[in-house]
Amino acid sequence: MEQYVIKGGNKLVGEVSIGGAKNAALGILAAAIMTDETVTIENLPNVRDTRVLLQAIEGIGAKVKYVYNNCVQINGGSISDMIVDYEYIRKIRASYYLLGALLGKYKTSKVALPGGCNIGSRPIDQHLKGFRALGAEVEIEHGMVSTKAESLKGAHIYFDVVTVGATINLMLASCLAEGDTILENAAKEPHIVDVANFLNAMGANIKGAGTDVIRIKGVSRLHGTTYSIIPDQIEAGTFMFAAAATRGDITVKDVIPKHLESLSAKLQEAGCEIVEGDDWVRVIGTDNLKSTNVKTLPYPGFPTDMQPQMAVVLALANGASMVTESIFENRFKYVGELNRMGCNIKVEGNTAYIEGVEKMTGAELDAPDLRAGAALVIAALAAEGFSCINDIEYIQRGYEDFEGKLTVLGAVIKRVDNEHDAQKFKLLVG
Ligand code: EPZ
Numbered sequence: 135m136e137q138y139v140i141k142g143g144n145k146l147v148g149e150v151s152i153g154g155a156k157n158a159a160l161g162i163l164a165a166a167i168m169t170d171e172t173v174t175i176e177n178l179p180n181v182r183d184t185r186v187l188l189q190a191i192e193g194i195g196a197k198v199k200y201v202y203n204n205c206v207q208i209n210g211g212s213i214s215d216m217i218v219d220y221e222y223i224r225k226i227r228a229s230y231y232l233l234g235a236l237l238g239k240y241k242t243s244k245v246a247l248p249g250g251c252n253i254g255s256r257p258i259d260q261h262l263k264g265f266r267a268l269g270a271e272v273e274i275e276h277g278m279v280s281t282k283a284e285s286l287k288g289a290h291i292y293f294d295v296v297t298v299g300a301t302i303n304l305m306l307a308s309c310l311a312e313g314d315t316i317l318e319n320a321a322k323e324p325h326i327v328d329v330a331n332f333l334n335a336m337g338a339n340i341k342g343a344g345t346d347v348i349r350i351k352g353v354s355r356l357h358g359t360t361y362s363i364i365p366d367q368i369e370a371g372t373f374m375f376a377a378a379a380t381r382g383d384i385t386v387k388d389v390i391p392k393h394l395e396s397l398s399a400k401l402q403e404a405g406c407e408i409v410e411g412d413d414w415v416r417v418i419g420t421d422n423l424k425s426t427n428v429k430t431l432p433y434p435g436f437p438t439d440m441q442p443q444m445a446v447v448l449a450l451a452n453g454a455s456m457v458t459e460s461i462f463e464n465r466f467k468y469v470g471e472l473n474r475m476g477c478n479i480k481v482e483g484n485t486a487y488i489e490g491v492e493k494m495t496g497a498e499l500d501a502p503d504l505r506a507g508a509a510l511v512i513a514a515l516a517a518e519g520f521s522c523i524n525d526i527e528y529i530q531r532g533y534e535d536f537e538g539k540l541t542v543l544g545a546v547i548k549r550v551d552n553e554h555d556a557q558k559f560k561l562l563v564g
Pocket of ligand 1: 156157160227228254255256257258259260261262295296297298299300321438439461462463504505532
C-alpha cells in the first residue's frame, strides 16, 4: 500500500495554484450526461473521485474524451444503460448524483448504494424524499437504489436538514420535470452555485442557488456547453492551514477569496496575517499561534471539511481551544493519531477539547478519511522528525498532486509503496 514519508520541521513558503473544486465537479459530471450534445468541462480536478465517476459514466455508454489533464468532453447521447452497479462505484458517495441525473433525463435509474463512510452514517433519505415528491417510485433492495417515473412533476420540497448532496441531486432530477420545483432549506455552498450555473449554461432555468430557496422551472431539453469549474475552497484552505501550522508563508492562487472568508477569519483569530488579492490569498504564519474556538456549520459557516486541519493548527496554539463538529457524527477519528504525535486533545461528544503543545513529534500514522488524512500530512510537516502516513489513497480522492505541490513549497515528502524505498528516502534526506 502506498504511503507518504515526511520529514517535518520545514516552514512551507511560496505560491501554489489551486485546482477545480472536487465537490462541484462530481455534480457537474453527473449533470453533463443530461444532454445528447457534447459538453466540455475545464478546470476539472484529476483526482480519484472524478476518475471513478467518469469511468462509471463511460460504463453506461456515454462518450468521454480526455482532452488534456484537466479537461474532458462528455456526450451522453449514446447512454444505453440506466443501471450503475460497478464494484468501484460503491467507493465514492457521489455516485448517487447519477440517480438524479438519469431519473431527470430518462425517468429511471438504478445505482449501487454508497455505504456509510468514516465520518458518519450519511443517509440519503432527503434525496429519496425529493425524488418521490417529484412523482418517482423509489425502492432500495439488494444494495441498489431504483427510481422510475411515468413523468416528473415539479414539487415544493423542504429539506429536514441542510444537505449538499440532496440539494444537488434534486436540481438534477427536477430541471427537466414539468412545471416548477422549489427547494427549501437548500444548501448554499459555492459548489451548489457552480452546479446550478453549469445546468443553466446547458439551458436549465434555476434561480436562487446560493440562498436557502432554489426555484427550478422545468425545461424540455438541455444542450451542450463549455464550462470551467470554480476553484476548490477546501484544497485552498488545506494549504492556508499548512502555512499556519508550519509557521510558513503561502499564497494560494487562482482562488475566489470570498469562498475562503470563514477560513481567513479563523486564521486571523489564531494570529496569522492574511493578505487578499482578486484571485489569491496570502497566509503569513506566526510563531505564537493563539487558541480560539470553532464550530462547523453549513456555508457560509466554517466548513466541516476543514475541521481536522483546524484542529492541527490549534493543537500547536498557546492555550485551550474547542472544535465542535455539527455536521457529521464521527469526524474526530484522527485525534488518536495526533495524540500519538504528542498532542493533548480530548473528544467528548461532538466537541474536541484541545490543549496546545510546544511541539509535535513524527510517528507512523493511519489516514482515517480524506480530510483527516490531509490534516495528518500537515501535522507531520509541522512535527519534528520523520512520519509515515498509511492509507493515502483516501487523500488522493480529493487532492491532485498533493505531494508535488507541497514539495514546491519546501516540504520534505515522498510517496512510496514499499519499506525499502521509505528507508532509502529517510537516508537520503537524513
Ligand atoms: C458533501 O457530502 C461533500 N461531499 C462532503 O465533503 C461535505 O463534508 C458535505 O457535503 C458537507 O459539506 C461531496 O460533495 C461529494 P450532506 P454530502 O448531504 O452531500 C445529513 C469531502 O471531504 N443528511 O450535506 O454527503 C448527513 O448525514 C466530503 O470532500 C441526512 O440526514 O453531505 C450529514 O449529517 C466529505 N439525510 C448532513 O446531512 C440526507 O439525505 C450533511 O450532509 C443527506 C444528508
